[in-house]
Amino acid sequence: MTQVSTSSTSEGGGLSDATYGELREIAARYPQARSGLLPMLHLVQASEGRITPEGIEACADILGITAAEVSGVATFYTMYKRRPVGDYHVGVCTNTLCAVMGGDVIFERLKEHLDVGNDETTDDGAITLEHVECNAACDYAPVMMVNWEFMDNMTPQSATELVDDLRAGTEVHSTRGPRIVTWREAERVLAGFSDDLADEGPSAGPASLVGLGVARENGWTAPGNDAGGRTGSAAERKAESEPKQEEGQ
Amino acid sequence: MSTDTLTPVLTDNWDQDRSWTLAAYEERGGYGALKKALAMRPDDVITAVKDSGLRGRGGAGFPTGMKWSFIPQDNPNPKYLVVNADESEPGTCKDVPLMMASPHTLIEGVIISSYAIRANQAFIYVRGEVLHVVRRLQRAVQEAYRAGHLGKDIHGYGYDLDLVIHAGAGAYICGEETALLDSLEGRRGQPRLRPPFPAVAGLYASPTVVNNVESIASVPSIIGRGADWFSAMGTEKSKGFGIFSLSGHVANPGQYEAPLGITLRTLIDLAGGIRNGHELKFWTPGGSSTPILTTEHLDVPLDFEAVGEAGSMLGTRALQLFDETTCVVRAVLRWTEFYKHESCGKCTPCREGTWWLVQTLANLEKGIGSEGDLDLLLDQCDNILGRAFCALGDGATSPISSSIQYFRDEYLAHLTEGGCPFDPVASTVFAAEGATS
Numbered sequence: 001m002t003q004v005s006t007s008s009t010s011e012g013g014g015l016s017d018a019t020y021g022e023l024r025e026i027a028a029r030y031p032q033a034r035s036g037l038l039p040m041l042h043l044v045q046a047s048e049g050r051i052t053p054e055g056i057e058a059c060a061d062i063l064g065i066t067a068a069e070v071s072g073v074a075t076f077y078t079m080y081k082r083r084p085v086g087d088y089h090v091g092v093c094t095n096t097l098c099a100v101m102g103g104d105v106i107f108e109r110l111k112e113h114l115d116v117g118n119d120e121t122t123d124d125g126a127i128t129l130e131h132v133e134c135n136a137a138c139d140y141a142p143v144m145m146v147n148w149e150f151m152d153n154m155t156p157q158s159a160t161e162l163v164d165d166l167r168a169g170t171e172v173h174s175t176r177g178p179r180i181v182t183w184r185e186a187e188r189v190l191a192g193f194s195d196d197l198a199d200e201g202p203s204a205g206p207a208s209l210v211g212l213g214v215a216r217e218n219g220w221t222a223p224g225n226d227a228g229g230r231t232g233s234a235a236e237r238k239a240e241s242e243p244k245q246e247e248g249q
Numbered sequence: 250m251s252t253d254t255l256t257p258v259l260t261d262n263w264d265q266d267r268s269w270t271l272a273a274y275e276e277r278g279g280y281g282a283l284k285k286a287l288a289m290r291p292d293d294v295i296t297a298v299k300d301s302g303l304r305g306r307g308g309a310g311f312p313t314g315m316k317w318s319f320i321p322q323d324n325p326n327p328k329y330l331v332v333n334a335d336e337s338e339p340g341t342c343k344d345v346p347l348m349m350a351s352p353h354t355l356i357e358g359v360i361i362s363s364y365a366i367r368a369n370q371a372f373i374y375v376r377g378e379v380l381h382v383v384r385r386l387q388r389a390v391q392e393a394y395r396a397g398h399l400g401k402d403i404h405g406y407g408y409d410l411d412l413v414i415h416a417g418a419g420a421y422i423c424g425e426e427t428a429l430l431d432s433l434e435g436r437r438g439q440p441r442l443r444p445p446f447p448a449v450a451g452l453y454a455s456p457t458v459v460n461n462v463e464s465i466a467s468v469p470s471i472i473g474r475g476a477d478w479f480s481a482m483g484t485e486k487s488k489g490f491g492i493f494s495l496s497g498h499v500a501n502p503g504q505y506e507a508p509l510g511i512t513l514r515t516l517i518d519l520a521g522g523i524r525n526g527h528e529l530k531f532w533t534p535g536g537s538s539t540p541i542l543t544t545e546h547l548d549v550p551l552d553f554e555a556v557g558e559a560g561s562m563l564g565t566r567a568l569q570l571f572d573e574t575t576c577v578v579r580a581v582l583r584w585t586e587f588y589k590h591e592s593c594g595k596c597t598p599c600r601e602g603t604w605w606l607v608q609t610l611a612n613l614e615k616g617i618g619s620e621g622d623l624d625l626l627l628d629q630c631d632n633i634l635g636r637a638f639c640a641l642g643d644g645a646t647s648p649i650s651s652s653i654q655y656f657r658d659e660y661l662a663h664l665t666e667g668g669c670p671f672d673p674v675a676s677t678v679f680a681a682e683g684a685t686s
Binding site: 029030031032034035036037038039041042063072073076077078079080091094095096097099100101102104105132133134135136137138139140141142145147148149150153155156174176177178186189190191192194195197198199201203204205206207208209210211212213214215216218220221222223 | 252258261263264265266267268327338340344349350351370376380381383384414416417418432433434437438453482493494496497498501502503505506519520567579583590673674678
């Protein structure tokens with residue numbers, strides 16, 4: 001493990017004025033400002049590379065609560081990190097289903113390959129490895145996450161290739177999403193600041209569509225109704241789409 | 250009237266080009282149901298959802314329309330709608346693909362539902378660990394505002410609604426609705442004592458409806474096509490369709506949308522059978538918190554009543570399938586470690602109990618202990634079940650007590666063999682490919 005530089009913006013330990021302004025902006029989205037605390041802490045991570053004491057103070061100051069109250073929240077949630085995180089947070093699902101399907105083997109292989117333990121960062125500051133809980137993609141098991149983007153149907157070989165590519169700076173794409181951004185950039189999106197990548201990636205991965213495919217093959221649909229719905233063949237749907245616009249007014 | 254085996258409604262547009270965009274959604278008649286709802290009285294919208302028989306799709310199965318009708322309209326505080334998009338129950342993987350492929354289905358449902366309960370502010374609380382889903386939701390909300398589906402005086406009906414996408418930060422407990430509300434208030438996600446229920450004192454101590462993604466996403470189809478259309482599908486007390494998520498040792502894992510009451514036997518058949526050369530050993534009907542079932546339950550109709558009678562729960566229809574290569578003790582230990590990790594620490598039975606469960610189970614898995622430890626485990630479960638503050642503690646006991654019920658001999662085999670008799674590599678997907686070397 002090694003130290004990763006904490007921040008380019010926090011000279012002398014304080015948050016930049018821009019970050020401070022954005023923290024206020026988050027708080028203003030809610031009827032009660034304190035509701036903004038979780039996204040605010042995501043923004044602290046985006047700006048500082050981790051939850052820093054200064055970040056905690058800033059949140060407390062803006063929300064008019066104590067630093068202890070903010071700390072209590074920051075330490076409760078697993079996505080908040082008190083130690084610097086690498087450019088790429090690599091998660092391996094080791095909850096039961098993924099573990100059985102190969103997640104345990106993959107996690108062991110990556111620890112060995114990267115020479116780190118759980119929740120540790122490689123010497124070059126590129127990768128933080130962590131085993132994660134079920135990430136709601138069980139039909140793509142074994143699942144890995146890079147900066148909280150899906151990497152589906154992994155094997156020990158594809159997992160080691162993935163981390164090698166990330167360390168080498170090769171552009172990597174999620175199997176169901178855009179090119180992988182850095183951990184800090186990802187945290188900024190979670191704080192509610194768009195990176196305009198929503199239109200990248202497919203509508204759905206193959207497993208998400210497998211039942212729909214079976215239905216299409218067999219001509220199965222939800223029952224039609226008199227009002228005309230979204231069922232039927234694609235051609236019928238197309239024919240219906242015009243009147244349907246006017247029908248609901 | 251006979252219904253087809255699979256009935257794609259929520260999944261029906263997932264194969265459409267750029268299905269997540271407003272243009273694609275509206276091309277298929279999207280937001281038509283919203284305009285229809287806005288022309289109705291809010292109480293009539295609630296009645297329609299009640300009449301449809303829609304029951305909560307987040308696991309508990311509480312009637313959605315009834316939940317809405319509990320909102321006291323004479324309460325002077327603002328009303329809130331909060332969508333529970335914190336999909337984290339192990340095995341559950343339906344809401345995430347829905348929000349990824351068709352966020353507007355959910356958003357249209359949010360607007361109709363908020364209108365029905367007379368809320369002017371809604372939130373989608375989405376778990377933080379699904380970045381691209383967060384992006385798609387943020388973009389869809391932006392598009393909906395621009396199109397006048399959200400904001401002030403929506404489509405000239407004098408109704409205002411604001412919607413905020415709120416990303417969580419990694420805590421399974423936030424899927425519990427009162428913990429979710431505490432989290433949304435910027436606190437540690439710990440459950441609240443009930444009563445008062447959220448309908449009376451929820452977010453900011455104001456009347457609040459908390460519903461699962463799939464429940465809310467089902468609302469536009471109910472309003473658009475009628476309560477009768479919805480209730481014509483499903484079984485007597487479990488109406489409509491639902492997404493069944495098959496994962497594990499099956500040839501084609503994935504999402505299968507069908508009327509409630511379909512059986513696992515049919516679903517496995519549609520999914521190409523259990524993986525080649527293997528047979529089903531045990532499965533969860535609705536996530537890890539629902540007691541496991543075995544091959545004797547293949548013909549149980551997957552609805553709330555029949556799965557309950559079989560000794561488990563329908564839950565979230567998260568069907569995790571394990572074949573004969575899987576060690577049930579290893580599977581249960583891993584789930585138990587999960588509950589221990591995710592216990593919020595608020596109540597003693599769960600906080601302390603899950604630690605004891607892991608300790609006892611971990612020893613058994615290593616072949617350490619005696620047959621009496623099985624009784625000890627069941628005793629520990631007794632001290633958690635019904636005594637914990639929320640359902641997390643109860644859920645932690647489900648895999649243990651059910652696995653001892655069906656696979657007691659396998660636990661004992663660990664003791665007689667001095668460890669796990671299974672080869673963990675044999676259960677991996679890449680076992681046959683020789684990719685493990």
